[in-house]
Amino acid sequence: MLVLVVEDDPGIAASLVLGLERAGYQARGVGTGREALAAVPEPDVVLLDLGLPDLDGIEVCRRIRSRSDAAIIVVTARGEEADRVAALDEGADDYLVKPFGLAELLARIRAVLRRVQPSDSELLRHGPLAVDLRTRKVTVDSHEVALTPKEFDILECLAADPGRVVTRQEVLERAWDAHWYGPTKVLDVHIAALRRKLGVPGLVETVYGRGFRLGVPEPGQDPNSGAR
Template sequence: MRVLVVEDDTGIADLLVRGLRRAGYTAESVSTGRQALAAVPEPDVVLLDLGLPDLDGVEVCRRLRSRSDVAIIVVTARGEEGDRVAALDEGADDYLVKPFGLAELLARIRAVLRRVHPVGPAGPEVLRHGSLEMDLRTHKVTVGQREVALTPKEFDILEALAVDPGRVVTRQEILERAWDAHWYGPTKVLDVHIAALRRKLDAPGLVETVYGRGFRLGPPDGDAAGPAQR
């Protein structure tokens, strides 16, 4: 799966490209609308910012949709209803307002690909980190040869950590991923689920607490931490 990031902020573009590549996608970035329209070969997914220096992102979306069924996900700081409606009316498949977590972006990509290509591949569906394996389609989790039965919330928490092992995922990111995009409840509920997840995985040190920041996946099977492979 080839993903094109259309973003004029090079810092954001680089972060997105690195995260997508770690998740198993072929990813590159361009900084203008005209470059996006001229991209060859055509990508499978376009992550499109609206605030581009040459063409408005909505116009880029319209032109892309007029010639192709490429999956288009708008990723922008513009959160007004009018912007959402304009982009969706011009053919965008989804609309994601900055800031957002990598886990949510990857979930949006998978969901859009399932809709756009219902009988084809929907992107990478298996996460591996050492002896840990997560099948994102069947929600089956194994550690070594042992299958681990997780609740939906526990699975979502683990997925949020496993898409980018070693990166600290904040409490708020996990809560928004596993509970609600606008979670305002107590964060202690997360500690209860983390404790249950650790017991079920029975892999000491796998889910690490980074005090004052959040959680991350530790080194796989005692080795140095590295990106999950798909």
Template sequence: MGKKVLVIEDDQELGTQIVKRLRDAGYEPTWWKEGRRLSRETLPDVELVVLDLMLPGTYGMDLLKDLRVFSEVPVLVLSARNDTADKVRALRLGADDYMTKPFWPEELVERVRARLRRPTLGRGEVVEVGALRIDRGRREVSVRGGRVEVTRLEFELLAALAERPGEAMTRSSLAERVLDPERDGTERTLDVHVSRLRKKLGCGAFVETVWGIGYRLGDGRDE
């Protein structure tokens, strides 16, 4: 039995393509053609949600906010809007990925497959990589038992990297996840935040540079 995916998309043609591609790839899609306010009782038993933002009934961002009150199910957002502010807002509200229309349905299937390969981290989960400990529930960071004071942005950066320990994340994807362009600057400032975070974490390469790509969370051994 394939993994269950909820598709929320009002476009008949696109929705039909997505559902067919997911079914052909071995998934079990459920298709909603309008937005609905979500609660623990109304969310189907699924392992991933594909969510269009412009929906009749309920705006996708509101639906995403509802969902994150009670569930950490991964969400892949679809939108015709390519505005950075929209991407940042969706990611800050808890989206795991963001695809801009138009796109190839094959790419969506691959992103679904990639997302479902990763472990889903709950809000209260503690992630330990080497001597580094990240408590997502308490929003605390410690190294070798000693607490490290980090800013909101620095914590969000570590939390994003902790979703995929040892795997490289691009600078652009990290910037979209953690930077508010109106308050925190743009992708160009990400390196500055990383440099400050490294100094706070002390000796050891916890935030490793992957040249030509971005950064990854390491185990603290020297680069």
């Protein structure tokens, strides 16, 4: 779970990052709106100050929301009603006025995540892999992976029961249809592309003569080093 702290005051940013890390989150800070936009869609939560040196915070909020489903919590000294309304209208999930305590901030993060995260039945996890069935979004170690519709259907078929061998015919019937009579080589092409994009050796295994399954990723591999 990555929290991006968008705060131009280095002292406040460092304090927030430290508090979040102690609470068990991954956290990093950026000091400008452009840096925040460059980080999207990686973060799961964005803590956004409105008083940024390069871009208006409300505009940054709008742009983040247009690119990402991340939870956005505005944390700012601007407590006027007009600012609150503008931020919420542009996609913020919550609004917290400085000064505030870390305990309240953590409670707000937990509350927002309960609202925006999919239920367990809609989210399939296996090691570094997460497959969101509702949004059809796939991430590896919180990094989004762009898949074609067919690649997603194949991965969903495998991720529904990690470790179980799924036959070639079953994958074809679920990802194409029960009356598929085309060449089965097309499945091998999609599997190869899926492996390349996920970039995790050992994750998608071929069980020769039977089919495919999700395996245990090989240790010591950096999943971000593979081609996406």
